[in-house]
Amino acid sequence: MRRRSILLLVPLVALGQASEAFAQNGSGDPDPNPHDCSAWSWCDADPCSVCHFAPDTLAGADFEPTWSHALTTRSDYVFFQTVRGTPAGTPQNVSALCMGCHDGVTPMNDFVGNAYSGPDVTMPPGPARFGNDLTEHHPLSLELPTDALYHASTTLAREGRIECTSCHDPHGVPGAPALLVMDNRGDAICFECHNMDAFPEPAIERR
Numbered sequence: 185m186r187r188r189s190i191l192l193l194v195p196l197v198a199l200g201q202a203s204e205a206f207a208q209n210g211s212g213d214p215d216p217n218p219h220d221c222s223a224w225s226w227c228d229a230d231p232c233s234v235c236h237f238a239p240d241t242l243a244g245a246d247f248e249p250t251w252s253h254a255l256t257t258r259s260d261y262v263f264f265q266t267v268r269g270t271p272a273g274t275p276q277n278v279s280a281l282c283m284g285c286h287d288g289v290t291p292m293n294d295f296v297g298n299a300y301s302g303p304d305v306t307m308p309p310g311p312a313r314f315g316n317d318l319t320e321h322h323p324l325s326l327e328l329p330t331d332a333l334y335h336a337s338t339t340l341a342r343e344g345r346i347e348c349t350s351c352h353d354p355h356g357v358p359g360a361p362a363l364l365v366m367d368n369r370g371d372a373i374c375f376e377c378h379n380m381d382a383f384p385e386p387a388i389e390r391r
Contacts, residue, residue: 217356218312218363226293226300234295235281235354254294256283260316264323275348276325282348288313324348332382340365340376350377 221227221234228234237250261274275283285292291304307313318324328334328341340350351373352363360367368374 219354221292224305225302226298226305228295228298228300233297234292237296251281252296253281253284254290255280256287257290258283258287258316262317262319264319264321266323266326274325277345277347278342278349279324279347282354283314286312286314288315322346322351328377333379334377335379338377340373346377 219235220231222229222231233252235251235253237252256275259274274280284290284294285307288307291306293300293302293305314321324347326346327344328336328338328346330336340346342350349365351365353360353365354363356363357365364373366372
């Protein structure tokens with residue numbers, strides 16, 4: 185099958201770069217997953233509870249998904265504007281959950297059941313703190329176009345939209361670096377959505 189390359193104007197949403205911001209835990213040892221905050225004073229003894237409700241707190245509750253952390257409180261996001269569509273004014277769905285830490289404003293310690301009583305803690309400066317300027321990242325909460333330039337059958341869309349978790353798995357995937365959902369050699373993630381055979385000539389080489 186013929187495959188062309190396309191100039192990628194923006195990088196993938198780099199949630200995987202959180203590893204630099206959380207490069208070391210309290211003991212000075214590298215964290216196996218940058219979302220494991222168990223060595224931080226604001227974090228619960230069970231780091232899973234920062235994002236997820238414990239099962240025993242959901243008895244009889246109709247709550248989906250089981251998310252315990254505050255959503256992003258920012259409303260001033262600036263997105264990369266694509267000719268294929270316009271992202272929502274603020275991150276939606278699961279992206280709003282991710283930005284609940286990565287916006288640099290919403291306290292990371294703001295989750296249900298947290299016993300921490302110190303001052304609020306926000307994402308420290310670094311590549312994992314995106315702020316409101318997302319123009320250097322792949323558009324978020326963008327509805328996947330339905331024309332031939334895209335694979336309508338892609339499994340990476342989240343409720344028909346491209347979200348943070350389209351490219352990144354916060355829990356990590358064996359063999360995939362930077363918390364990506366799969367090995368991205370040969371731009372495999374990009375080609376899950378982009379149908380390069382449908383792009384017109386001449387081909388534009390990727391930088």
